[in-house]
Amino acid sequence: MTHQPSEHTGAPPGYDPRAFPPFAVTVDLAVLTVRAARLQVLLVRRGEDPHRGAWALPGGFVRPDESAGAAARRELAEETGLSDSTVRHLHLEQLRTYSEPDRDPRMRVVSVAYAALLPDLPEPRGGGDAAHARWTPREHAAPLAFDHERILADAHERVSAKLEYTCLATGFCPAEFTLGELRQVYETVWGVPLDPPNFRRKVLATPGFVEAVEGPPRRTGGRGKPAALYRAGPASVLHPPLLRPEGRRP
Amino acid sequence: MTHQPSEHTGAPPGYDPRAFPPFAVTVDLAVLTVRAARLQVLLVRRGEDPHRGAWALPGGFVRPDESAGAAARRELAEETGLSDSTVRHLHLEQLRTYSEPDRDPRMRVVSVAYAALLPDLPEPRGGGDAAHARWTPREHAAPLAFDHERILADAHERVSAKLEYTCLATGFCPAEFTLGELRQVYETVWGVPLDPPNFRRKVLATPGFVEAVEGPPRRTGGRGKPAALYRAGPASVLHPPLLRPEGRRP
DNA sequence: ACAAAAGTGTTCCATCTACACCCATGG
DNA sequence: CCATGGGTGTAGATGGAACACTTTTGT
Numbered sequence: 238m239t240h241q242p243s244e245h246t247g248a249p250p251g252y253d254p255r256a257f258p259p260f261a262v263t264v265d266l267a268v269l270t271v272r273a274a275r276l277q278v279l280l281v282r283r284g285e286d287p288h289r290g291a292w293a294l295p296g297g298f299v300r301p302d303e304s305a306g307a308a309a310r311r312e313l314a315e316e317t318g319l320s321d322s323t324v325r326h327l328h329l330e331q332l333r334t335y336s337e338p339d340r341d342p343r344m345r346v347v348s349v350a351y352a353a354l355l356p357d358l359p360e361p362r363g364g365g366d367a368a369h370a371r372w373t374p375r376e377h378a379a380p381l382a383f384d385h386e387r388i389l390a391d392a393h394e395r396v397s398a399k400l401e402y403t404c405l406a407t408g409f410c411p412a413e414f415t416l417g418e419l420r421q422v423y424e425t426v427w428g429v430p431l432d433p434p435n436f437r438r439k440v441l442a443t444p445g446f447v448e449a450v451e452g453p454p455r456r457t458g459g460r461g462k463p464a465a466l467y468r469a470g471p472a473s474v475l476h477p478p479l480l481r482p483e484g485r486r487p
Numbered sequence: 488m489t490h491q492p493s494e495h496t497g498a499p500p501g502y503d504p505r506a507f508p509p510f511a512v513t514v515d516l517a518v519l520t521v522r523a524a525r526l527q528v529l530l531v532r533r534g535e536d537p538h539r540g541a542w543a544l545p546g547g548f549v550r551p552d553e554s555a556g557a558a559a560r561r562e563l564a565e566e567t568g569l570s571d572s573t574v575r576h577l578h579l580e581q582l583r584t585y586s587e588p589d590r591d592p593r594m595r596v597v598s599v600a601y602a603a604l605l606p607d608l609p610e611p612r613g614g615g616d617a618a619h620a621r622w623t624p625r626e627h628a629a630p631l632a633f634d635h636e637r638i639l640a641d642a643h644e645r646v647s648a649k650l651e652y653t654c655l656a657t658g659f660c661p662a663e664f665t666l667g668e669l670r671q672v673y674e675t676v677w678g679v680p681l682d683p684p685n686f687r688r689k690v691l692a693t694p695g696f697v698e699a700v701e702g703p704p705r706r707t708g709g710r711g712k713p714a715a716l717y718r719a720g721p722a723s724v725l726h727p728p729l730l731r732p733e734g735r736r737p
Numbered sequence: 738a739c740a741a742a743a744g745t746g747t748t749c750c751a752t753c754t755a756c757a758c759c760c761a762t763g764g
Numbered sequence: 765c766c767a768t769g770g771g772t773g774t775a776g777a778t779g780g781a782a783c784a785c786t787t788t789t790g791t
Contacts, residue, residue: 259509
């Protein structure tokens with residue numbers, strides 16, 4: 238960052254940055270949620286060429302006076318209709334930057350991709366221009382415009398990995414949740430069933446992961462015994478990690 | 488990426504991208520190696536303001552016809568004098584993108600940061616303009632220009648984490664190495680001593696991590712019993728992971 | 738002979754896995 | 765009264781930590 242134009246070899250000495258063919262910088266968002274026991278992603282339908290009519294990840298230009306992270310939050314608020322204060326507090330995970338010169342035939346576009354985790358929400362009531370936004374099950378999110386399938390795959394993999402060693406899973410849950418709901422987040426994102434007793438022990442053994450809600454209020458997901466409610470705790474990393482049951486040795 | 492200028496809300500309808508205040512896109516490189524049992528980083532001395540005379544990470548502009556990754560490899564070859572084919576094959580890890588609007592007072596610069604791992608090399612014989620490049624112990628790499636200390640910290644943390652569950656450590660080693668040298672990579676990057684017998688077992692138990700070199704040639708790091716030589720194996724991930732001895736419960 | 742590093746073996750202990758079992762609720 | 769999910773208990777397997785011990789070199 239912040240290199241003198243004449244520093245090193247990227248630009249000839251005395252180079253004027255304004256003469257450079259401009260790079261456009263955009264953000265793309267993989268907004269994920271768990272709805273109806275499925276991992277779902279927020280998609281928008283493109284209204285312009287190229288890929289007019291195709292589904293794509295939401296996103297847009299970074300403005301001259303904002304960081305890429307701020308642009309991602311702004312776009313997220315606009316696409317979902319969530320309040321600014323809600324969007325301001327939720328976790329945005331920068332995935333990586335896609336910069337192949339031929340990604341867009343019309344101009345040079347560099348895009349910073351983010352993943353966002355939301356609890357189950359009503360259908361997006363997009364403010365204004367985002368009425369075309371829709372939750373789509375992750376496995377049906379194809380084909381997508383540009384290389385958005387790749388970005389979505391990267392987002393899924395990153396979130397899956399981060400569930401193992403961070404408290405990120407609570408980001409998919411409402412303010413108060415049962416351990417069964419939390420477990421379903423793991424099962425849905427990873428696509429594997431987990432043993433409820435062991436999951437419970439693991440979560441409660443990790444200090445700061447969840448906190449019991451004081452009052453004895455209980456809630457049920459359908460039928461069965463009512464479950465105790467928990468809140469997200471202050472911890473951000475899991476010690477020890479909660480590993481997905483892959484890599485079993487036969 | 489690749490958003491239509493009039494798509495969504497990042498730009499007004501009918502917007503012409505060429506009228507946008509241009510973003511410059513650069514790459515910054517945290518080039519790491521293990522020399523003399525220390526983690527060292529390649530630094531260059533800035534020849535221009537701002538931060539003239541300060542040490543900084545190497546880097547430079549992304550050209551209009553290359554991806555950020557290609558720019559990083561080009562800069563790396565120029566700074567180190569390594570051959571193109573060598574640079575083409577080594578592992579470049581994209582860290583993240585830094586895009587705060589005020590990083591550079593002169594213009595808007597978005598930088599994609601990479602980490603690169605090199606085996607111990609002679610002092611950089613920088614081709615041409617990079618004669619001012621120097622290996623510096625990681626703990627002495629301060630102060631640095633701009634937010635390069637932050638980038639270096641991110642690189643160190645990312646590499647430390649990836650050593651746990653990938654075969655990245657062989658990237659710090661020459662083509663043939665002893666298990667003692669491989670262990671020293673871990674100890675140096677993590678800054679903790681490891682138990683040699685347990686380390687040995689762990690590495691050999693991971694299929695594809697290392698391969699024994701056929702001939703019975705042996706080499707010594709100094710004195711002591713000569714050690715068998717190994718090559719990097721075909722695996723890229725470690726199952727199970729080789730965790731650093733942090734997070735012990737007292 | 739001694740130091741230093743390679744390499745082998747073994748014991749102890751934390752944790753994970755897998756189930757058996759009881760509890761509370763809705764149909 | 766039975767299906768369903770919450771919650772507790774426990775025995776066996778697994779794998780890492782710690783450390784004793786032998787081997788092979790340089791000085």
